[in-house]
Amino acid sequence: MTLTPTLTFNDGNTIPQLGYGVWQVEDDVAEKVVGQAFDAGFRHIDTAKIYGNEAGVGRAIAAAGLSPEQLFITTKLWNADQGYESTLAAFEESMERLGLETLDLYLIHWMQPKQEKFVDTWKALIELQKRGRVTSIGVSNFTVEGLQRLIDETGVVPAIHQIELHPYFSQQGLREFGAANGILTQAWSPLGQGGELLKDSVVAGIAAKHQATPAQVVIAWHLAIGNVVIPKSVTESRIKENFGALEVTLDDQDIAAINGLDRSASGEGRIGADPAVSDFA
Ligand code: NAD
Numbered sequence: 001m002t003l004t005p006t007l008t009f010n011d012g013n014t015i016p017q018l019g020y021g022v023w024q025v026e027d028d029v030a031e032k033v034v035g036q037a038f039d040a041g042f043r044h045i046d047t048a049k050i051y052g053n054e055a056g057v058g059r060a061i062a063a064a065g066l067s068p069e070q071l072f073i074t075t076k077l078w079n080a081d082q083g084y085e086s087t088l089a090a091f092e093e094s095m096e097r098l099g100l101e102t103l104d105l106y107l108i109h110w111m112q113p114k115q116e117k118f119v120d121t122w123k124a125l126i127e128l129q130k131r132g133r134v135t136s137i138g139v140s141n142f143t144v145e146g147l148q149r150l151i152d153e154t155g156v157v158p159a160i161h162q163i164e165l166h167p168y169f170s171q172q173g174l175r176e177f178g179a180a181n182g183i184l185t186q187a188w189s190p191l192g193q194g195g196e197l198l199k200d201s202v203v204a205g206i207a208a209k210h211q212a213t214p215a216q217v218v219i220a221w222h223l224a225i226g227n228v229v230i231p232k233s234v235t236e237s238r239i240k241e242n243f244g245a246l247e248v249t250l251d252d253q254d255i256a257a258i259n260g261l262d263r264s265a266s267g268e269g270r271i272g273a274d275p276a277v278s279d280f281a
Contacts, residue, residue, distance in 0.1 A: 002041055002246045007228060009159035010182035011129075013136045015105065016072050017223055018246060019044030020239070021188070021230035023051055029234060030056030031063075036236045038064045040243040046162075046230040047098075048076035048109055049090065054097035062099055073100065076109040076140060077125075079280060082117040087124035091133065106134045107162055110141040114279040118142075122150050122158075138162065140188070141275035144177045151181065162186040165227060167218060167261040168197055169269035175225075186228040189271055191218055202257050212248045219245035221258045 006014040020037040022030050022045065030053035034045055038060070047057045054075060061071065075098065081090035095103065106125055111118050118139075125137040138160035139150070151157050161178055165171045165187035178185045191198060198214040207217045215231065219242060222229035231242045250258075263269035273280075 002243070004041070004043060004246060005223070007184055007226070009136050009184060010157055011136055011159055013159070015136070015160065015184070015228055016044040017228050018042070018219070018243070019046050019072065019074070019228065019230040021046040021232040022053055022057060023048070023232060025051065025053055025056075025232070025234060027053045027056035031059045033234050033236075033239065034060035035063060036239050037243075038066065040236075040240045042239075042243055043070055044072040044074075044230070046074045049078040049081070049094055050076070050109065054094055058097055058099040068100070068102065072104045073098065074105040074107060075103065076107040077121065079110050079112050079115070082108070082112060082115060082121045084120045084124045087121050088128070091124075091128055095133070102132065103134045105136045105138060105160065107137075107160075108139045108142075110278060110280075111139070111143065111146045111275050112279050113143075113146065113276065118146060119149060119153050122154055122156070126154060126156050136160070138183075141273075141278070143276045144174065146275075147177065147181070147183065157181055158183050160184040160186050160228065162188055163275075164189050164270060164272045165222075166190055166192040166197060167200075167203070167221060167258050168192055168263045169271070170259065170262040170264065172262070172264070184228055185226070186230065187222050188230065190222050190227070190229045190231050191215055193271055200261065202261060206250065206254045206257065209254070210248055210250070212245075213241055215242055216245040216248045217250070217254075217258075220248040220250050221255060224250050224255050
């Protein structure tokens with residue numbers, strides 16, 4: 001079985017660089033497909049309270065016969081639960097659904113700039129880490145200014161920042177801020193949600209050169225530029241294919257060609273919401 005490379009957080013803990021995401025997967029389906037992901041070799045699972053499938057993920061973990069040390073599980077605090085006490089309570093509910101004693105990584109799901117509770121929420125994550133309930137803590141969907149406030153007001157730097165990131169939207173600014181401040185970058189919708197990107201002629205050309213698939217080339221690009229990457233699929237053959245990206249090594253020319261696909265300069269490329277202006281319950 002291929003071993004997944006790990007990256008090291010600023011707190012000294014490690015994260016498998018390739019994981020499996022379960023957004024938009026029904027709870028009972030999650031149980032099945034997370035089991036398939038474990039069979040394929042994935043050991044890192046990315047869920048969230050709002051996905052409504054923590055219980056299904058938990059059942060798959062219980063059925064897998066793998067020890068907690070072999071697994072890396074992430075879940076996320078939902079927007080409506082932001083605030084110090086409500087975060088502590090929401091965390092316990094997530095852990096109950098997952099059936100876990102300790103969580104590898106807990107993330108604030110969105111910054112919610114207008115709600116303005118993210119610093120208090122971050123303080124609750126710091127407390128959970130102090131209590132030993134969470135091994136590492138991070139955030140998702142923040143801006144540079146929001147990350148800076150967490151650092152300035154608590155002195156605790158997030159271990160990781162999970163953001164929309166794919167070749168059409170490569171997030172150079174946030175990646176550079178992360179690298180300069182010891183924050184790993186994790187890519188959500190890493191395949192661009194499986195749309196136009198996987199039909200792109202540049203990606204197809206590189207795939208043909210390496211006898212790989214477009215999805216494998218895109219995942220290999222994420223790995224090569226130092227992202228943690230969590231592709232989703234509910235199709236067993238694609239789950240295996242995506243794990244197989246670990247066998248694909250791109251050269252500098254391939255990486256430069258994929259870097260060239262970024263559309264941010266023209267204000268395009270983003271698929272999801274913009275964290276700077278999005279506040280939703
Ligand atoms: P993705 O970029 O991983 O694309 C998934 C889609 O791509 C699949 O539904 C399928 O249609 C297609 N696909 C997958 N493998 C393929 C293959 N081998 N060949 C062809 N098509 C393939 O999109 P995603 O699900 O949005 O993102 C991945 C994960 O990131 C989520 O499941 C979730 O865990 C996380 N996420 C987090 C946030 C956040 O706000 N933090 C937001 C979105 C997603």
